[in-house]
Amino acid sequence: MSELEINSACATPTTDQAAAPAPKPNRPKAKSLLMIGEQSTALFERARLAKERGEMVGWSASIFPQEIAETLGLNVLYPENHAAGIAARHQADPLLQECEGPLGYSNDLCAYAKLNLAYAAVLNGAGFVELPDGGRMVKPDFLLLTNNICNQLTKWYENLGRQMNIPIFFIDTCYNHFDYVTEPRVRYVRAQIDQLIKDLCDFTGKPWDEGRFREVMEVSQRNSYLWERANNLMECKPAPIGGFELFNYMSAMVCNRGKESTTAILEQLNAEMEEHIAKGTSTFSVEEKYRVSWDGIACWPYLSHNLRTLKKHGINMVASSYGKAWAIEYDDLDSMARAYCFASTNGDNATTMLSRRLEALKNFDCDGTIYHVNRSCKVMDCQMMEVQRQLSKMAGVPFTSFDGDQADFRNYSEAQFETRIQGLVEVMRQSKEAKCND
């Protein structure tokens, strides 16, 4: 694999080149990266063919228990993943304009939602911009919703349901205000899962096969293990890859968590990382002077600028609170209910968030934390300041934050990012020097 894959996939405007090092020769793509590309293409292609055959296609929230749809053999696509791709390819502008203009939505809303609502309007004949990918995200016949990430998803899917007059199959996971998932929550979510399975079978005409579910669950658990393992291999010094590269593999966990193709990709990824560790090499092409944790969703429209700026200072992002949300572990429907309640730190109280982040900072021996104040995501931003204060004090690790957005390119300043990172580097350098002098 190569960090250049990200750069080429997310070619940014010329201003982005300011922080760029001298061009390097292209290295061959890693096998795992080729595999993930094929898997992603296959997901959309299967859905398109299914639609052509008259079969149903669903759209799903990204941390929905997709093992249910996988067991039923349903074709499901993921609007959040799709919107991130559009944003990373710098194709968001017409859709954002459509959403905030003719469709009448507020600029304040989540940019994933805005992109998707505009895209859906076009599929539904109510929007008139050209779809950047020719419409490979085919029109859905049903929606799969969970709100473990945020409450905006509930509203977003309400609107999709009304716009396209299609049913919503909903699992309400409830925010965890305590440090654990309470038993009444587990019972509520388990009851919803049971009902959802029945309703989805009735709607699609597909039978529930308990044996098949067990197989899917095993695959899903294997994938969660492999994903977590790959993330944990970043503990090595130097880390075997540039941390941003792990973002490339997230679609496997978001969209294909219950598939064996994901097992193959993640086994390959683990093998490639282990090979680097054995050789003492890394795809992070400069000296790893600083190791940091990244808090929040990737700033997809400026991923390349982020990476180039960090690399300029020898900063590798070795830990992320974001990607590991999809390492969901369980072994039956009850524990599945509990696991999906607790998957996203957005659904957890500050104590849980802090303990997870503290563990990551220690395990990955981070020198600092970068907080993405993601304008799209109030649930991340509105308690971030308190988390920053407490975590920095607990871990003795400095932090910085920058204003950005997961998909709206208008909410980011390259100059601010560069200045903030420079400031963080100065503090991290002083901190390292102080440790050396002790």
Place this chain on the structure above:
Amino acid sequence: MTDLAQNIDRLQMASENPGAQLDYYLKQGKKAVGCFAPYTPEELVHASGMIPFGLWGGDTEIKLAKSYLPAFACPIMQANMEFGLKGSYQGLSAVMIPAICDTLRCMTQNWRFGVTSIPMIPIVYPQNRTSPASVDYLISEYETVLTMLSTITGRMMNEKTLCQTIQIYNEHNRTMREFAAVANEHLNIITPQVRHAIFKSAFFFEKSEHTAIVREIIDELRACPAYSWTGRKVILSGILCEPKQVLDSFTENNIAVVGDDLTQESRQYRTDIPETGGGGLKRLALQWNARYGCSLIHELGKPRGAMLVTLCKDNGAAGVVSCMMKFCDPEEYDQPYCEADLRNAGLPYITIEIDQHNASYEQIRTRIQAFCEMF
């Protein structure tokens, strides 16, 4: 007429100066629990022998809260956090926070760590209300709340007091609905400002006291001859419509408010607690499951626009003013469909941005003037 004016004055004073009303109860030796908006289970506080006290933000300069919330957080929550941090809420025995939107999720944690002198009691309502399991889940949330409340009072609420509380709250609901209907016959007296004050003041009184005052207002209004309003009539929709300068803009333009779909006003009174169907906690949970037409409560099909059309027709309103709380994403998601449904029904619709910390209201005045020209 003197009594009517005095009663209205009393509620206006409470609405404009909740702090004095809190002191009034504290001096009586009562305990009060702050209730973050919206849909906090006040009944549990009341049945525990304490005063539920609404916390709806207010006009204050945001300084301390900037260390907890970004500039694009809900203005009500910014103000509540500011008031909490600077000590304005001292005297409250606890605050209760419903994690009903993304910002409120975070507010439970900001308060927990930021305002340690006032304990925080969280509650999370179920949103998949078609699931029968939502009732048992919500009862468990209520029981957790009650346990936390008992640490303040030193005793547990009992079923008898909860049933009495439920009667008091249902009677208050009926009274507020009756007031809204009677007010429309007296729009010369019940101006937009007065109407707002009578609704808002409910958050700062023990409910049976508020019911008694509003009951007197209703009777006094009925004793007056009905007034034929020749100006424009509108419905307000949103979270809330304040401060005073916004309401003044309606009066200046000869606009009367004849109904509302505001969280701070009529939304909370649409749905009574069932009289039968189980114990008090279960009936409270069933009330939650029967609530409707609110951006903060998940419903299929976006029914709010159609509901607003009916509200206009039933009250002779010529259009709807959407009072869009700044940075309120649940309301923002509903807006396009509300607007489309009203336009399809031939009803004018305008949006004004509500920010309790606004310095200037000229833009709102201009928009309301423009709205008048749409009629």
